[in-house]
Amino acid sequence: MIDVEDLSVHFGGVVSLDQMTIQFPEGACGLIGPNGAGKTTFFNVLSGFVTPRSGRVVAMGQDLLSMPDYKRARWGLRRTFQTEQAIEKLTVFDNVATVYEHSTRSGKAGRSAAVEAALEFVGLTDVAQQTVRALGAKERRFIEVARAVVGSPKLILLDEPAAGLPDAETALLGGIIRSIPERVGATVILVDHDMSLVQACCDWTAVLDFGRLLASGPTAEVLRDRNVMRAYLGTEEVA
Ligand SMILES: Nc1ncnc2c1ncn2[C@@H]1O[C@H](COP(=O)(O)OP(=O)(O)OP(=O)(O)O)[C@@H](O)[C@H]1O
Ligand SMILES: [Mg+2]
Secondary structure (H helix, E strand, O other): OEEEEEEEEEEOOEEEEEEEEEEEOOOEEEEEOOOOOOHHHHHHHHHOOOOOOEEEEEEOOEEOOOOOHHHHHHHOEEEOOOOOOOOOOOEHHHHHHHHHHHHOOOOOOOHHHHHHHHHHHHOOHHHOOOEHHHOOHHHHHHHHHHHHHOOOOOEEEEEOOOOOOOHHHHHHHHHHHHOHHHHHOOEEEEEOOOHHHHHHHOOEEEEEEOOEEEEEEEHHHHHHOHHHHHHHHOOOOOO
């Protein structure tokens, strides 16, 4: 479980997280909310880019915010960003290997097997030795997920991982994300504006609005909630 308690982040006069309190269960969880609701800020706090004004995050019994950033990666925290992070001139293999090396104490030991497993998991084995520069949008997005699952992650934060992909590829990625808890053994928090992707991947979903929890529970119920529809979509109907 990931227990978030009274988490507040202010940027000058902007309140991005306002005493955010949520308990994420283990498995694949959705985190949705309108633009500017604080979703990426929450990920930035967990990964150490942003220091909160107050609050606590305890993930699987571990107080995350008291750990330096590099220890969070070794503990098993991974994230993807709204924009791709893969290095153009490196091969797909090396892009994933870099994350492995930064997130384990063992350096290169076990590296090949771990990277190969991550590439196989996302279906990129065939392009392992190609440079990212040579690849299209689909492969680039899938590399981000391979970078997130390599090693032995415990908690994976995915920030709009399917952005820009057509429906068929989004559905393929959704199947991969859905299988992360069982096949990789990590809990996933998926941020996305694509409700069909969230529904396909996540049994449980939380909704943020103005930096606060608006609703949480089984995904289908949350998406039917009138307050959620009003706040998030400005409509009475979801997907
Ligand atoms: N570094 C920063 N400096 C100032 N304000 C920031 C900073 N980062 C985020 N904010 C503000 O905090 C609020 C929450 O932003 P955040 O990026 O977390 O939203 P989001 O839910 O990820 O939105 P989106 O769905 O558009 O990605 C917004 O008002 C944003 O402008
Ligand atoms: Mg965001």
